[in-house]
Amino acid sequence: MPNKLQQEIASFLSQYDAAHYFIAVSGGMDSMLLLELVSGLNSNLTVLHVNYHLRGEESEADQAFVQAYCHTKGIPCMVHSIQLSDKLKYGGNLQQLARDERYAFFKQHLEEIPQARLLVAHHQDDQFETFWLQLFRGSGMSGLKGMRAENGRILRPLLPYSKKELSTYAKSISLKWREDSSNQKTTYQRNALRLKRLPELQKEIPTLRDSVLYLQQLFQEHLTDFESTLSILIESLKNTGTITLSDIIQLHDYQSIELIKRIGIPTAHLDAFLALISAETGKKITWRNTESGLYHAVIRERESLRFIRASSEPVRMPEFHIEKVTRLPANFSKHVLYLDADHLNGILHVRPWKIGDRIYPIGLNGSKLISDILKDAKVQHSEKKQQFVLCDDEKILACIGYCIDRRAIAKNESREILRIDFNINW
Numbered sequence: 001m002p003n004k005l006q007q008e009i010a011s012f013l014s015q016y017d018a019a020h021y022f023i024a025v026s027g028g029m030d031s032m033l034l035l036e037l038v039s040g041l042n043s044n045l046t047v048l049h050v051n052y053h054l055r056g057e058e059s060e061a062d063q064a065f066v067q068a069y070c071h072t073k074g075i076p077c078m079v080h081s082i083q084l085s086d087k088l089k090y091g092g093n094l095q096q097l098a099r100d101e102r103y104a105f106f107k108q109h110l111e112e113i114p115q116a117r118l119l120v121a122h123h124q125d126d127q128f129e130t131f132w133l134q135l136f137r138g139s140g141m142s143g144l145k146g147m148r149a150e151n152g153r154i155l156r157p158l159l160p161y162s163k164k165e166l167s168t169y170a171k172s173i174s175l176k177w178r179e180d181s182s183n184q185k186t187t188y189q190r191n192a193l194r195l196k197r198l199p200e201l202q203k204e205i206p207t208l209r210d211s212v213l214y215l216q217q218l219f220q221e222h223l224t225d226f227e228s229t230l231s232i233l234i235e236s237l238k239n240t241g242t243i244t245l246s247d248i249i250q251l252h253d254y255q256s257i258e259l260i261k262r263i264g265i266p267t268a269h270l271d272a273f274l275a276l277i278s279a280e281t282g283k284k285i286t287w288r289n290t291e292s293g294l295y296h297a298v299i300r301e302r303e304s305l306r307f308i309r310a311s312s313e314p315v316r317m318p319e320f321h322i323e324k325v326t327r328l329p330a331n332f333s334k335h336v337l338y339l340d341a342d343h344l345n346g347i348l349h350v351r352p353w354k355i356g357d358r359i360y361p362i363g364l365n366g367s368k369l370i371s372d373i374l375k376d377a378k379v380q381h382s383e384k385k386q387q388f389v390l391c392d393d394e395k396i397l398a399c400i401g402y403c404i405d406r407r408a409i410a411k412n413e414s415r416e417i418l419r420i421d422f423n424i425n426w
Helices: 002-014 029-039 057-074 084-088 096-110 124-136 163-172 191-204 209-241 243-248 253-263 267-278 370-375 381-386
Strands: 019-022 047-053 079-081 115-120 242-244 285-287 295-300 304-310 319-325 335-341 349-352 388-389 396-399 417-425
Touching: 002 029, 019 029, 029 057, 029 163, 029 243, 029 253, 047 057, 057 079, 079 096, 084 096, 096 115, 124 191, 124 209, 191 209, 191 267, 209 242, 209 253, 242 243, 243 267, 243 304, 253 267, 267 295, 267 396, 295 388, 335 396
Parallel strands: 019 047, 019 115, 047 079
Antiparallel strands: 242 304, 285 295, 295 304, 319 417, 335 417, 349 388, 388 396
16 A cells, blocks of 8 residues: 555646645644655645644644654644633633634635645545534535545645545554544543444444545535536525525525525524425515524515615615705606795704605606505515605605605795705615
C-alpha cells in the first residue's frame, strides 16, 4: 500500500492548482500521516497547529512534537495559542468553539496567499460518523451528504480511506504521532458514536458503512443538481421577498427541506410550510427566529409566499409637503394631489388605513372600500399594513398612491389650490 497511497495522494493533488499548501496538523495519527505523505511530494508547505491549552502538559507536548517534526523536515510551522477554557466561562459548546477558533486561524493564513489550499486529514470514518451526528441533529440532505473531497479551498485527500487502512500504513513506515486522551472520553457525542454505538450497529449490520457512504454519494449528486435551482429561488427571495407557488410546487420534499433550512426556517415547520401552498390567502406561519435565520414568518399570497424579515424596520409614516399654487398642471399623478382649500375641514394628516374605510373615487358614483381599492390594485396581503390614507378631520382624501377622493379635488376656478407632495418611496 505505501507506494500506491503516495501515488493516489499525488494524483489527487495534481487535480487542484495551488501556489502553496497549508496543512492542519494536530499531532495525531491522521494529520501526521497526511503531513508525511505531502511533505514528500511538495516543498511549498506550511503547517498550522492550534493549541487550545485544554489538556495541560499534553497540549504543550503536542505543540512541541509538531514543531520538532517541522524543524527536522525544514517545514514552516505556525501555532495559534488560545486559552479556550476562558471563553467557556461565558457558555457555549466546547467542540463548536474549538472549531470556530481553528477555522478562523486557517482562514487568516489562506487570505495571505490567495492561490493557497488548506489540507485537512478527514478520512472515511469521519465521514461515516458525520452522517450519524447530522442525522441525530435533524439535518437535511445538505448535512447528511457529509464532507466533500474539495470544498472551496479546503482539500481532504484522505477521505476515501478508512482509519484502519491509514493506521496500517502509518505503522508500516514507523510513523510517530501523539495520542489525544480526550478521544477516549465518551462524554463527547462523536466519541460515544465512534467507541460504542457505531461498532455495535456495524456488528449487527455489516453492510452499514457501505450503505451510508453510498447514500452520501447520492445526496451529494442530487444537491449538486439542485444547487442552481436553489440559488435562483434564494435570489428571487432576496430581490422580491417572495417565492412563487408554482416554483415551490415543483420541489421534491427533500428539496423543500433544503430550501427552508437555507432560509433559516426550523425543520419542525416543514409540514406547516408546505400546507401554505393550498391554504387560503392571508394564512400565516411564524416561528422563533434562529441565529442564522433572516425571516420569522411566511404569508400565503395569491400566487406566492411572502417571507417576513425578522429584523424588519417599523413601517414609516409617509411625510407630505403642502404648497399653494395658482393653477393645475396639464397632467396629473396619483402621487401628487391638488386640493381645494375651501373643501377641507381641520388639519391634514396621514394614518394607516383600517377596515371599513371608504373613499369616493373620481369617476365613480358613490363610495368604495379602501380594502377593495387595494385588492383591485393587487396589493399583496403582507403589504397592506404598509398602506396609508390622507385625511382631514372629517373624511379620507386619498388612498396614497392608488386613489384620490373627488370631494376636495381642486378645479381651475378654485379660490385656493393646495399641492400635496408625499415624501415616500413608491
